[in-house]
Amino acid sequence: GDSVTQMEGPVTLSEEAFLTINCTYTATGYPSLFWYVQYPGEGLQLLLKATKADDKGSNKGFEATYRKETTSFHLEKGSVQVSDSAVYFCALSDQGGGYQKVTFGTGTKLQVIP
Amino acid sequence: NAGVTQTPKFRILKIGQSMTLQCAQDMNHNYMYWYRQDPGMGLKLIYYSVGAGITDKGEVPNGYNVSRSTTEDFPLRLELAAPSQTSVYFCASSRTGDAGELFFGEGSRLTVL
Numbered sequence: 001g002d003s004v005t006q007m008e009g010p011v012t013l014s015e016e017a018f019l020t021i022n023c024t025y026t027a028t029g030y031p032s033l034f035w036y037v038q039y040p041g042e043g044l045q046l047l048l049k050a051t052k053a054d055d056k057g058s059n060k061g062f063e064a065t066y067r068k069e070t071t072s073f074h075l076e077k078g079s080v081q082v083s084d085s086a087v088y089f090c091a092l093s094d095q096g097g098g099y100q101k102v103t104f105g106t107g108t109k110l111q112v113i114p
Numbered sequence: 115n116a117g118v119t120q121t122p123k124f125r126i127l128k129i130g131q132s133m134t135l136q137c138a139q140d141m142n143h144n145y146m147y148w149y150r151q152d153p154g155m156g157l158k159l160i161y162y163s164v165g166a167g168i169t170d171k172g173e174v175p176n177g178y179n180v181s182r183s184t185t186e187d188f189p190l191r192l193e194l195a196a197p198s199q200t201s202v203y204f205c206a207s208s209r210t211g212d213a214g215e216l217f218f219g220e221g222s223r224l225t226v227l
Contacts, residue, residue, distance in 0.1 A: 032214050043118075043204055043218030044157075089156065093214025102147075102214050106156040 002027045006090045006105035013080055013112050021075040021108045023064075023090035031092040033057075033066050033073040038087045038107070047075075047088070080112045116140050120205050120219035127195040127226045135190040135222050137205035145208040146188040147172075147216065148180065150201040157204065163188055164210075195226045 007022040025033065032051045036044040048057035053068035064075045073090060090105040121136045139146065144165045149157040159172030163182040177199055179191040188207075192199060202223050206216040 034214050036216075041220075043206075043220045044216070045218070046215055049214065091214065102159075102216060104157045106154060 002031070002092060002094050002101070002103045004090050004092055004103055004105035006088075006108050009087075009107075009109040011108060011110050013110070015082055015112055015114050016079045017112075019075070019077040019080045019084075019110070021088055021090075021110070023073045023075065023105060025071050025073065025090075025092050027071075027092055027094055029094055031094045033064070034091040034093065034102075035062070035064055035073070035075050036089040036091060036104075038089065040086070044089060080110070082112045082114055085110055085112045118205055118207055118217050118219035120203075120222050122222060123220065124223050125225070127192075127224065129195060129197065129226060131195050132191070132193050133195070133224075135192070135203055135205075135224075137188045137190065137219060138186050139188075139205075139207040139217070140186065141207060141209075141217065142185060143207035143217070144185065144210045146182065147206045147208075148178070148188070148190045149204045149206065150174065151204060151221075152201050160190065160203075192224075197226050200224060200226045 003026045005024050034049045035047040037047045038044045048059040050057040050066035056065045062077045064073050087107045087109045089107045093102050118139045147162045148160040158174045161180040163169045169180050202221050204221050205219045
């Protein structure tokens with residue numbers, strides 16, 4: 001079945017540091033890929049998405065590129081801020097099973113210190 | 115801009131009690147979902163619905179029930195609460211055809227003692 005594996009956290013960075021959170025996936029078809037962010041005490045919010053190979057999703061300075069050859073969708077940001085502290089979830093969506101099935105990774109907690 | 119609204123935000127139950135978590139969305143989405151989030155485990159799908167009157171089981175449905183009488187509402191019923199159901203529950207919705215673009219509520223934290 002489908003699965004998503006992302007790097008374990010927590011990840012602690014200083015403000016303005018470069019961020020990479022690794023995500024790899026297993027899927028039988030041609031899934032869409034997503035990054036969601038969860039701020040403390042809130043629900044998940046869609047951060048960015050990519051629907052086909054080589055697509056780059058971007059939002060709020062975050063980027064991720066759909067790499068079919070390496071089955072990866074790593075999240076990057078050039079300069080993190082304290083306000084980026086949150087839990088980040090990689091996810092894939094597959095139309096299998098007759099509904100919009102979404103499979104989530106276990107989440108990576110990011111803490112940015114001033 | 116209500117989006118997806120969940121109630122209650124917090125609840126403590128005793129073993130064996132029952133309760134209903136409410137979920138409502140005002141975006142006219144056909145698809146609705148219930149997830150539970152346990153520490154370090156990501157999100158697990160409990161039940162989902164593709165439209166009013168249609169529901170189906172997800173990965174972890176045991177101990178739960180749902181109904182979908184209207185497009186807007188998707189309540190989750192816990193019967194005979196057990197400590198294993200201590201978790202944070204999220205309701206989500208999505209448009210038909212926008213696979214993976216989920217809109218989440220703020221969550222309901224349930225503790226069973």
